[in-house]
Structures are given as C-alpha cells and as structure tokens.
Amino acid sequence: MLNVPQTRQQKLMARLANGDELIAQELAVEFEVSLDTIRRDIIALEQRGEVQRVRGGAVSVAPPSPPMQYRNSSQNPAVAAVVSRALREIEGASTLLLDGGTTLLAMAERLRPQPGLLVMTPSPWVAVACQKHGIEVFMLGGKLSPSGGINVGDAALLATTDVHVDIAVLGVCGIDPAFGLSADDLHESQLKLAMTQVAARTIALASREKIGRRARYRAVAPEHLDCLITDADATAVAGFNQYGMEIIHA
Amino acid sequence: MLNVPQTRQQKLMARLANGDELIAQELAVEFEVSLDTIRRDIIALEQRGEVQRVRGGAVSVAPPSPPMQYRNSSQNPAVAAVVSRALREIEGASTLLLDGGTTLLAMAERLRPQPGLLVMTPSPWVAVACQKHGIEVFMLGGKLSPSGGINVGDAALLATTDVHVDIAVLGVCGIDPAFGLSADDLHESQLKLAMTQVAARTIALASREKIGRRARYRAVAPEHLDCLITDADATAVAGFNQYGMEIIHA
DNA sequence: CAAGGTTTTGCGGTAATGTGCATGAAATTG
DNA sequence: CAATTTCATGCACATTACCGCAAAACCTTG
Structure with missing residues (x-):
C-alpha cells in the first residue's frame, strides 16, 4: 500500500470523523513509520485547521455533530x-x-x-x-x-x-x-x-x-x-x- | 496488445475502480516502460480529475458522489x-x-x-x-x-x-x-x-x-x-x- | 515511397520531498 | 525536584518529481 503523507492523513481524518482520537504512538506502530512522521502528519493537519493537537496526538476540532458530508x-x-x-x-x-x-x-x-x-x-x-x-x-x-x-x-x-x-x-x-x-x-x-x-x-x-x-x-x-x-x-x-x-x- | 497512453491509462483507471492503488514503480515494470511514462500517464489522469496524485503513484479521488450535472x-x-x-x-x-x-x-x-x-x-x-x-x-x-x-x-x-x-x-x-x-x-x-x-x-x-x-x-x-x-x-x-x-x- | 510533422518515449541533471535520527528544550508525573 | 515522556529543530540520506532534450515511432501528405 502507498504509505505517503497524503494517504496517511486521509486515514487519520477518517478516524477523527469516526469519533476516535489520534494517538501518535499507536499510529506509528500501525503505519510502520517513526513517531516523527506521524507527528509531522498531525502538524500538517493542524495547519489546515482539521485537527487540534494535544500532547501525545490530536483530537477532532469539532467534537459535536460530524460534518454534513x-x-x-x-x-x-x-x-x-x-x-x-x-x-x-x-x-x-x-x-x-x-x-x-x-x-x-x-x-x-x-x-x-x-x-x-x-x-x-x-x-x-x-x-x-x-x-x-x-x-x-x-x-x-x-x-x-x-x-x-x-x-x-x-x-x-x-x-x-x-x-x-x-x-x-x-x-x-x-x-x-x-x-x-x-x-x-x-x-x-x-x-x-x-x-x-x-x-x-x-x-x-x-x-x-x-x-x-x-x-x-x-x-x-x-x-x-x-x-x-x-x-x-x-x-x-x-x-x-x-x-x-x-x-x-x- | 497495444502499449499506448490511451490503453494504459484505461487500465490504470480500471485498477482504481477495483480499489487498488497505482504504484508507479510496479507499473513501470509491469508495462515495460520507463517511470517517466507511467508518471505522464498519471499526470494525464490527474488533469482530467480522475485520480489524486501522491508521491510514488496515485490513489482514487476521495468521494464517489459527483452529481450528474x-x-x-x-x-x-x-x-x-x-x-x-x-x-x-x-x-x-x-x-x-x-x-x-x-x-x-x-x-x-x-x-x-x-x-x-x-x-x-x-x-x-x-x-x-x-x-x-x-x-x-x-x-x-x-x-x-x-x-x-x-x-x-x-x-x-x-x-x-x-x-x-x-x-x-x-x-x-x-x-x-x-x-x-x-x-x-x-x-x-x-x-x-x-x-x-x-x-x-x-x-x-x-x-x-x-x-x-x-x-x-x-x-x-x-x-x-x-x-x-x-x-x-x-x-x-x-x-x-x-x-x-x-x-x-x- | 519519401518527406515532413506530431506524438511518445527514455535519459540526464537538478530540485523538491519524505523520512529517520540526534540533540536539547519543554512539559508532565510522582 | 528528579525522572520520564513528548516536542521542536537541524541535518543527512534516500527517493521521487520536474524539466529540457533528443531519439524513436507513428501518422499524414504529396
């Protein structure tokens, strides 16, 4: 599978939309990349305003009511x-x-x-x-x-x-x-x-x-x-x- | 079989529709053409909005819900x-x-x-x-x-x-x-x-x-x-x- | 068939990107 | 306060992307 920033970040967003939290440690193991890579993904999502970064990972920026689409x-x-x-x-x-x-x-x-x-x-x-x-x-x-x-x-x-x-x-x-x-x-x-x-x-x-x-x-x-x-x-x-x-x- | 841009790109689309991802390296070997050729094919598909290009290849565009209009x-x-x-x-x-x-x-x-x-x-x-x-x-x-x-x-x-x-x-x-x-x-x-x-x-x-x-x-x-x-x-x-x-x- | 033009392709060099690691700073915990 | 974890930053390495160019294949036309 293509393990590139774009696809990873897409999957991260899907998890947030599903109500899950993003835990950097777990994700690093799961995607078989280093912690730094996951952190960079999360930083990228944060700069797009799609997630809110917290210590150890990230949470959804809009917890109540998932987006329309x-x-x-x-x-x-x-x-x-x-x-x-x-x-x-x-x-x-x-x-x-x-x-x-x-x-x-x-x-x-x-x-x-x-x-x-x-x-x-x-x-x-x-x-x-x-x-x-x-x-x-x-x-x-x-x-x-x-x-x-x-x-x-x-x-x-x-x-x-x-x-x-x-x-x-x-x-x-x-x-x-x-x-x-x-x-x-x-x-x-x-x-x-x-x-x-x-x-x-x-x-x-x-x-x-x-x-x-x-x-x-x-x-x-x-x-x-x-x-x-x-x-x-x-x-x-x-x-x-x-x-x-x-x-x-x- | 003819190994021309049109037929190649058609096959690439078929794979995406099948749920697969396009990995430039593999495709180059499989079609017996250079990496650049595959990359050009993918660029062409991107121009038509049919794929989303990522580093190393391409993935399917996100939502399969384009209104007919x-x-x-x-x-x-x-x-x-x-x-x-x-x-x-x-x-x-x-x-x-x-x-x-x-x-x-x-x-x-x-x-x-x-x-x-x-x-x-x-x-x-x-x-x-x-x-x-x-x-x-x-x-x-x-x-x-x-x-x-x-x-x-x-x-x-x-x-x-x-x-x-x-x-x-x-x-x-x-x-x-x-x-x-x-x-x-x-x-x-x-x-x-x-x-x-x-x-x-x-x-x-x-x-x-x-x-x-x-x-x-x-x-x-x-x-x-x-x-x-x-x-x-x-x-x-x-x-x-x-x-x-x-x-x-x- | 020959000549001319277009498309396609491969190759080289250069730039950009992604990744992991090392280091030190900062925050959290007990 | 000390220990641990996480974060930020810079750097090196590998991979990929991009651009221009020239050769080859193909099509068209006379």
Whole structure:
C-alpha cells in the first residue's frame, strides 16, 4: 500500500470523523513509520485547521455533530417519517424558510415545485437540492459553518431582518421542554432564533433521539415554537404541552 | 496488445475502480516502460480529475458522489486542462472569489485546503464542493438564478461592502475581443462586474468553444480583465493582446 | 515511397520531498 | 525536584518529481 503523507492523513481524518482520537504512538506502530512522521502528519493537519493537537496526538476540532458530508439521514426511517409529515404541513405556503442540517436536506430533496413557491435558506446544500427540482431559491449569505453546513454570521442575521416568510422549518441538535431548542454552534443558534422572528409560523422537526437533549447553546425558547413534528410518542413529548404548541406525531 | 497512453491509462483507471492503488514503480515494470511514462500517464489522469496524485503513484479521488450535472464538464479534457492551469495560478492567494458555472465548479472540486485560505462565492454548488474538502467558505446571498446557479441580487452589496479579495475567478458564457466577457442573464452579468471591482486581480476561464462568442449581456470589458486562461491556441485569442492582459494557454 | 510533422518515449541533471535520527528544550508525573 | 515522556529543530540520506532534450515511432501528405 502507498504509505505517503497524503494517504496517511486521509486515514487519520477518517478516524477523527469516526469519533476516535489520534494517538501518535499507536499510529506509528500501525503505519510502520517513526513517531516523527506521524507527528509531522498531525502538524500538517493542524495547519489546515482539521485537527487540534494535544500532547501525545490530536483530537477532532469539532467534537459535536460530524460534518454534513459524512452523514446521510435520508435513509433513516424515523427522519423520513418526520419529513413526510412536514411536507404535508407546509402545503400551500408561498414562502418557506428552511434551516440546514441533514433532516432539512432530506426534506428539501423531496420538495416539489408549486406555483409561487419560494424557498429561503441559509444552507447551500438545501439550495442545491431545491434547484435540482426547479424550485425558486433565495439564499442567505454568510460564513459557512463547518458543523451544520449553514451560513452564519452578521450577514446572515441582517439578511433575515428584511424579509417575512409564512413558515420557518427548523432542524434541531437537541430539544428539551425546559431548555428549548438548542444547537451546537453559537452562530447557528443565533440564526435559528432570527429565523423564528421573521416567520409567521415556526415548525421544528425532531426525530426521537433529539427529544430531551440539550446542545450547547439555546436557540429558541419553547414558547416561541408553533409546532413540533416528531416520531416520538406522546409521553416523550408531554413536557411540551404546557406551551400550547401543536405537536404532531409522524 | 497495444502499449499506448490511451490503453494504459484505461487500465490504470480500471485498477482504481477495483480499489487498488497505482504504484508507479510496479507499473513501470509491469508495462515495460520507463517511470517517466507511467508518471505522464498519471499526470494525464490527474488533469482530467480522475485520480489524486501522491508521491510514488496515485490513489482514487476521495468521494464517489459527483452529481450528474457536472460530471460531464469535469470529464471534459478542455475544461480540465483550463482548471488545472488555473489552480496553479491561484496558489498562494489567501482570499478567492469564485464565480459559478460548471467550469468553476470543476475548479472548486479540485481545490484543496490551505492555511488561511478563504473562498467567497455566490454559488451554492461551489460552496458545497469547498466544504466537502474542508475549505472555509463565505457565501454571497441572493436570489438563485436558474440558468447559472449563482446567487444574484447582491451585486450592489458586494460592490459597496468592505470586501476585498486577492483573486476573482470568472467563468464565461462567451468572451470576445471587441465585446468583452458576457453572460446570458442580466443579473449574472452585473454580479460578474461587481466581482471584478472588489478583486486585486481578475482571471477569466474560457475553454475553446467560448472564445469569440457573445452572450446576451456584456459583463466585463476586456480591459478590466487581468488574465485569461484558455485551451485555445494563440491565434484564436490574438485579439485580446491589445488590452495587455496576460494570456495563459493551458 | 519519401518527406515532413506530431506524438511518445527514455535519459540526464537538478530540485523538491519524505523520512529517520540526534540533540536539547519543554512539559508532565510522582 | 528528579525522572520520564513528548516536542521542536537541524541535518543527512534516500527517493521521487520536474524539466529540457533528443531519439524513436507513428501518422499524414504529396
């Protein structure tokens, strides 16, 4: 096998994406190279900003939620069910504001053109999926966040203030009756909040495993959500009833 | 059997598809040619974007998921050659402004992360391609134009904002010595012009068939272009010499 | 068949890259 | 504080890549 820097570093990245840590000693033995070589590989990855170096090896720079490209939830039956239900729920809306993330991407891929339908989104992935089906898209600009794959930052926040949409559909990193809807990235959470503020109606999509989870930053308080679509059963989401939101079981 | 570049390269591709790696030394012995010949074969495959070259040989390109829409253009040898040349030309730049279109998408697919490199683009396709490789992206928002797949409508914002980039790389619908660089959509042409105005250097990519063609709207006058990269020969682009731009033949 | 041009190939010299080792500095641990 | 481990740096060696050139093979054309 070709044991060159490029291929080694590729394998190291794959391990990080898999949730493993990089331990220089072990890797040196495994790849049959000296410690220095592994260290140089790690240094190279660090300079590209792909890993964070620690004593003895390296760890992933973005521990929570692996990057978009390694995930594909369209085959996840729970997600598919939530998406199917959400598609019924947004029928007839003329302006949609779609969040990023795998769930929303799965939804965008199943959207079909309707007269007068415009989709706004901060996610280039969603935009591409919509354009494939001939749906009109307006993109919100900004810095593309590596974790969630949506555009964040001042530009994105500003852009949302001048618009108004019928329905905003949010994905979640976690949602909890007490803590609300939360995200792993500060800027992403700020954007999610901004999205709710320009929408007449806000729908959150959360497959079962997201219920009760609290991600790092609170984005939206539960009382500001109008609707929650989930595949979880009623007992799991009983805590949300007090806020008067509509709860739909897919 | 014929031992010519075409058949050799075909066999190399077959091996990659089979999951093997290309080791120049072994291949040279096996095909009974010199190392340089194998290396030239591999370089040719790299130009077409079919392999990733590493020290000692080549490995398969990372993701086997190219959307159909641009498969064609990335396999077009003329486009691949122009893109390869352009990649060399933008080396060292810290801020790139990449246009949309199939040529620029092919270029984005082959971009690799560098410390401090930021890509700005109005194209969600380009943004997605960059994020796949871990390149930092700033997206320009706007209405997604159906024809070119780039966000338009932010031309004014781009021109008046405090953005400055080292190099802007433009694709073309047509380029003509008298008429300049032109596009089929008015908003796209306005955006292209704005892109030149915030860049220290503007490079246009035009494969042979675009030379001498005039699209509907003029975007950039020829004297505002700093560099033209094309696979056409010198006689085809002789008309551009009077403007003092650098002309690179891929 | 001969002449001319293009493509392909191999070779030489030079530059660049990857690797391991030795040394000393720095950090961690008990 | 001492012992151990890890890190950083410089250096030498081997391998590979790159570039230009010339010979050979091939194709085209008259």
